[in-house]
Amino acid sequence: MRIHPAAVAVAFVCSCSKGSSTGSFDGTLTKLAIEVDYATNAQPASAADGTVYDLVRANIGRLYQGTNVTVDIPSAVSSLEELKDVTGQDFTGDQLQAIAAKHRSQTSSSTTLAFYVVYVDGYYNDGTQTRKDVLGVSIGNTGVIGMFAPVIKEVGAGGRLPTQTQRFASETTLIHEISHAIGLVNNGVELTSAHQDSANGKHCTSTECIMYYTNESTNSLRDFVIRVVRDGNTVLFDSACLADIDNAHAKK
Numbered sequence: 001m002r003i004h005p006a007a008v009a010v011a012f013v014c015s016c017s018k019g020s021s022t023g024s025f026d027g028t029l030t031k032l033a034i035e036v037d038y039a040t041n042a043q044p045a046s047a048a049d050g051t052v053y054d055l056v057r058a059n060i061g062r063l064y065q066g067t068n069v070t071v072d073i074p075s076a077v078s079s080l081e082e083l084k085d086v087t088g089q090d091f092t093g094d095q096l097q098a099i100a101a102k103h104r105s106q107t108s109s110s111t112t113l114a115f116y117v118v119y120v121d122g123y124y125n126d127g128t129q130t131r132k133d134v135l136g137v138s139i140g141n142t143g144v145i146g147m148f149a150p151v152i153k154e155v156g157a158g159g160r161l162p163t164q165t166q167r168f169a170s171e172t173t174l175i176h177e178i179s180h181a182i183g184l185v186n187n188g189v190e191l192t193s194a195h196q197d198s199a200n201g202k203h204c205t206s207t208e209c210i211m212y213y214t215n216e217s218t219n220s221l222r223d224f225v226i227r228v229v230r231d232g233n234t235v236l237f238d239s240a241c242l243a244d245i246d247n248a249h250a251k252k
């Protein structure tokens, strides 16, 4: 079976993975692990002291608040693996999967939900064209997420604080995509109120929520990042999405 990548364009334009969230909320999960590699010249932006993924940790941690699930994601750029054998101008989903097949060290099990994130120094190739508007892609329910460094840098370049904007653009994209895989919005986790933007798939109707879908350009994501992210520990879900998650935990 060919797995079609779901493009997560800038501003979260995506036809994201419809993978089942079974297991995420049944009490058997003890760890959510996110492994990150980067190709030469595609190193993710960090804070001045080299820390990364505080925002991912805070947000995915919030989704498992009150449970015994730990979120395992690197906290320093210096601990990420540089891939010197990944080159190319653009990458198809199959090519990203081939990188994962070679370099991924952790896969999901009955107790661990694992993601493999790879930053490449090139663009997404959707099979017919090179997509200069796509920040990241999630490949089916393989847990493989490709991140496109030139697009992330472009989003950052329009911000007043380019490095910080890049970092948050990258981290918000990861949070959005992982949250789809976990089950938002109505993607395995049941709704507790009418907040699904059904016209746009598994997204939230609130413009203030990280699960909001917008079909605009890089400017939309930049605006979201600048407007919503005030520090590295902001919870970016609205109350409706959090209520869905908390209800799923309560029912297990």
Ligand SMILES: [Zn+2]
Pocket: 012, 013, 014, 015, 016, 176, 180, 202, 203, 213
């Ligand atoms: Zn989405």
Ligand SMILES: [Zn+2]
Pocket: 195, 204, 205, 206, 209, 210, 211, 212, 237, 238, 239, 240, 241, 242
């Ligand atoms: Zn929401």
